[in-house]
Amino acid sequence: EAGVAQSPRYKIIEKRQSVAFWCNPISGHATLYWYQQILGQGPKLLIQFQNNGVVDDSQLPKDRFSAERLKGVDSTLKIQPAKLEDSAVYLCASSLEVGYEQYFGPGTRLTVT
C-alpha cells in the first residue's frame, strides 16, 4: 500500500512570496489533515478535511493560508504572502475516517528568508 505523498520536499522562498504544497493521501482515506511543525515543537493541526469538506480550520491563519481538497482526494495548501515565521515543516496526514489512526507523509520543509 502506497503511503501519503507530498511535494515538494523542500522549498526556499523570500518573504511576501507565495508558495503551494501538494498532498496525495492513501487511497480510500476520507480524512486528510495538514499540520505545521515549527523547529523544536510538535506538529500543530492547521486544517482537517472530510472528503472535500472542511471539518476544522480553527488554527489556520486565514488571512494568508488557504487549502482545498477538490474531488475529495488530493489537497493543496497555499501561503500568500509568506512571512518569516512560516518557516516550518508542513506535514500531511490521512486516515480512513475521522478518529481513525493517522498516517503521515514525509513533509515539506519551507524556509522563508
Place this chain on the structure above:
Amino acid sequence: KQEVTQIPAALSVPEGENLVLNCSFTDSAIYNLQWFRQDPGKGLTSLLLIQSSQREQTSGRLNASLDKSSGRSTLYIAASQPGDSATYLCAVRPMDSSYKLIFGSGTRLLVRP
C-alpha cells in the same frame, strides 16, 4: 485546554542501555495516546497506540504505559541501538474532539555506538 509535555527535550545514551521517555498531559479525558518516531527529514511513524482503557502496549523492544489518572505515559526502550536515534513524540486525542491529535514537543534521542 489540553497540553502535552515531554521531558527530557534531549537525551544521549550509550548503546545497550535501557531508557525511559516521559510524556505528561494536563487533561485525563482522552480517547487514546500515541507514540511516534520522527527521523530527520522524514514524516512521523506510529510506534504504539494505547487506548484509554489500556494500561500498556508492547512492540518488540518498545513498551508504552499509560496512567490516565495522573496524566502520564512512558515509553521504555530496551537494549537501545544506534538505529533508535530519532525524535520521539507523544500525542493525545482528547475526548472533546476525537479527531484532533495534540502533540508534545518531542524528545531527541541519540544512541552512541
